[in-house]
Amino acid sequence: MAIKHVIIGGGTAGWNAITTIREIDGGNSEIILVSDENPYSRMVLPYYLSREIGESHVFTASETRLGQLKVETRLGRRAVSLDPNANKVVLDDDEEIQYDNLLIATGSSPVRAPIPGADAPGVHSFWTLDQARQLAAELQPGTRVAMIGAGFISFTILDSLVQRGADLKIFEIAPRILPRMVDDTGAGIVAKWLADKGVQVQAGAEVTSIEESGGAKVLKFKGGPDVEADVVIMATGIKTNLEWLEGSGVEMNAGILVNDFLRSSESNIYAAGDVAEGLDCVTGEKAIHAIEPTAMQHGRVAGANMAGVETVYSGSLLMNIVGVLGLEIASFGSWDDPEAEVIEAVQPDRPAYRKLLFRGDRLTGAIILGSEGDVWTTNDVGILKGLVHSGNELSAWKEQLRKNPFDVKRAFLATGAAAALLPKTLLGRPSVPERDIAVSS
Amino acid sequence: MKALKIIPENCTGCMRCELACSYEQTGTFQPSKAVIRVSAFESHTSYSPYTCPQCAEAWCMTACPVEAIVISPAGAKDVVNDICVGCKLCTIACPYGTIFYDADLHKAFKCDLCGGQPACVSACPRDAIFYEEVQVTDWVGPFAAERAQAPGGPLAVGVN
Numbered sequence: 001m002a003i004k005h006v007i008i009g010g011g012t013a014g015w016n017a018i019t020t021i022r023e024i025d026g027g028n029s030e031i032i033l034v035s036d037e038n039p040y041s042r043m044v045l046p047y048y049l050s051r052e053i054g055e056s057h058v059f060t061a062s063e064t065r066l067g068q069l070k071v072e073t074r075l076g077r078r079a080v081s082l083d084p085n086a087n088k089v090v091l092d093d094d095e096e097i098q099y100d101n102l103l104i105a106t107g108s109s110p111v112r113a114p115i116p117g118a119d120a121p122g123v124h125s126f127w128t129l130d131q132a133r134q135l136a137a138e139l140q141p142g143t144r145v146a147m148i149g150a151g152f153i154s155f156t157i158l159d160s161l162v163q164r165g166a167d168l169k170i171f172e173i174a175p176r177i178l179p180r181m182v183d184d185t186g187a188g189i190v191a192k193w194l195a196d197k198g199v200q201v202q203a204g205a206e207v208t209s210i211e212e213s214g215g216a217k218v219l220k221f222k223g224g225p226d227v228e229a230d231v232v233i234m235a236t237g238i239k240t241n242l243e244w245l246e247g248s249g250v251e252m253n254a255g256i257l258v259n260d261f262l263r264s265s266e267s268n269i270y271a272a273g274d275v276a277e278g279l280d281c282v283t284g285e286k287a288i289h290a291i292e293p294t295a296m297q298h299g300r301v302a303g304a305n306m307a308g309v310e311t312v313y314s315g316s317l318l319m320n321i322v323g324v325l326g327l328e329i330a331s332f333g334s335w336d337d338p339e340a341e342v343i344e345a346v347q348p349d350r351p352a353y354r355k356l357l358f359r360g361d362r363l364t365g366a367i368i369l370g371s372e373g374d375v376w377t378t379n380d381v382g383i384l385k386g387l388v389h390s391g392n393e394l395s396a397w398k399e400q401l402r403k404n405p406f407d408v409k410r411a412f413l414a415t416g417a418a419a420a421l422l423p424k425t426l427l428g429r430p431s432v433p434e435r436d437i438a439v440s441s
Numbered sequence: 442m443k444a445l446k447i448i449p450e451n452c453t454g455c456m457r458c459e460l461a462c463s464y465e466q467t468g469t470f471q472p473s474k475a476v477i478r479v480s481a482f483e484s485h486t487s488y489s490p491y492t493c494p495q496c497a498e499a500w501c502m503t504a505c506p507v508e509a510i511v512i513s514p515a516g517a518k519d520v521v522n523d524i525c526v527g528c529k530l531c532t533i534a535c536p537y538g539t540i541f542y543d544a545d546l547h548k549a550f551k552c553d554l555c556g557g558q559p560a561c562v563s564a565c566p567r568d569a570i571f572y573e574e575v576q577v578t579d580w581v582g583p584f585a586a587e588r589a590q591a592p593g594g595p596l597a598v599g600v601n
Binding site: 016043053293321323330373382386410415429434435 | 472473478480482489491494496497498499500502503504506507508510511512524526527528529530532533534535536537538539540541542544545547577578579581582583585586588589590595596
């Protein structure tokens with residue numbers, strides 16, 4: 001009998017596991033996908049919000065395509081419990097599904113600040129397609145939008161909101177913006193850039209409640225004047241969707257603990273993406289990296305192992321990139337490591353910043369800011385990623401970088417980073433574009 | 442598969458590859474839009490071009506959330522502009538630093554081997570770039586390491 005894979009969650013991790021299994025087995029197994037939503041890419045929702053792309057563009061797989069890939073679906077369903085001893089999951093319609101291999105890829109959900117009025121109509125989260133639809137429908141040129149939170153999620157939709165003509169104000173409770181993506185210097189450059197472009201961002205602003213007044217929302221602040229808005233967006237963080245595993249016996253810390261094969265404490269249960277606490281390739285510790293590239297890599301490595309191709313994962317690299325009104329902001333690895341040796345420089349005449357963090361001769365973290373139109377920025381984003389990814393010893397180049405932290409490309413070339421990277425693959429097999437994956441009937 | 446082979450020792454830094462590349466890719470001469478890019482060593486007396494190795498597992502392609510990166514008939518990983526949304530994920534997934542974001546078009550761009558007739562190869566007057574059946578390797582690393590330490594190089598003792 002064909003082996004039976006059950007995938008819980010149709011986001012990036014689940015979808016990549018499915019395509020990888022099919023790349024390897026050509027259809028020679030049973031796959032059941034349980035997903036609350038039709039599979040789509042969260043990453044592109046900002047472009048749907050801005051109306052640069054239509055809704056059909058966000059889906060990663062139609063039901064027809066899933067059928068072609070011989071994936072049986074339970075769409076609109078959620079898993080509610082797991083019994084590893086019986087190899088069984090139970091869905092919210094009481095269906096029980098047996099599995100040989102299970103992948104838990106249930107992702108994260110947005111959380112709202114715990115203040116009065118946070119759950120009232122007209123207060124939005126921006127996480128799911130449905131939430132994107134609701135927000136997109138409310139935006140008109142001149143709509144007064146108050147966004148609570150100035151972190152990564154908030155900044156991924158900043159451009160979209162401006163493009164839609166929103167009158168945008170952003171409030172962050174922390175003393176500065178992007179607290180989990182860049183350092184103080186970086187945040188200062190971003191804040192100045194946005195102020196120069198006329199976007200109001202206020203850090204250290206604590207919203208205490210959201211009230212209604214004459215059809216508008218009124219944000220009350222601790223020690224500050226009220227702000228009126230037509231639309232409120234709460235971009236105040238996410239939490240992993242693990243509640244349904246309570247009592248299952250699967251070993252968890254902040255996430256499901258997985259080994260180098262993405263296996264949990266149960267050898268036939270895998271976890272991938274935001275719910276998985278796996279190896280960080282820079283620190284060697286376990287961590288949750290709730291980012292798209294990690295979800296993709298976890299999905300592919302878990303999929304390969306589920307399909308019987310033993311594949312060791314070398315760990316994920318924390319990284320984020322976001323552009324706001326033409327300013328590129330990216331950070332890699334342990335960019336906030338307090339014990340690292342730091343080399344940094346800011347161009348005095350324009351927004352260009354490089355911060356390099358070293359442990360010994362290895363670059364273990366980096367921050368880069370620069371104008372998107374600046375050739376130097378476009379060159380260095382990938383180069384810095386590559387230097388951290390390669391783990392190369394920069395040796396004598398470290399002293400050169402101390403003289404000029406912008407000289408990273410030559411350091412990359414001359415330390416043979418490309419040679420180190422060529423054998424560092426994920427699955428060690430040529431990738432196949434998803435649309436070219438063929439399945440025998 | 443045919444691939445770009447670079448012999449940095451032959452490069453004179455004339456930048457014709459960058460010009461030809463940008464002209465082929467964008468219809469204008471603008472090295473900032475070239476996807477083969479020349480670096481200088483030894484106080485601008487040694488040069489080498491560097492571009493996408495078209496790696497088999499294709500970090501950019503697997504990272505793309507909308508399947509905008511395809512394998513062209515020439516075997517290049519190629520960005521389909523109509524599908525790319527400009528999310529930049531590929532630019533941080535690629536560890537080679539060879540896929541870029543175009544701030545004018547709001548799209549990613551990279552070497553597509555010019556459909557099998559690379560403009561950089563025909564533009565190079567000094568046999569520094571070839572397009573042939575070859576195993577891709579780190580063409581530039583050993584040269585760059587040596588030139589960096591040579592007199593006048595950034596790592597040379599007693600200079601700068």
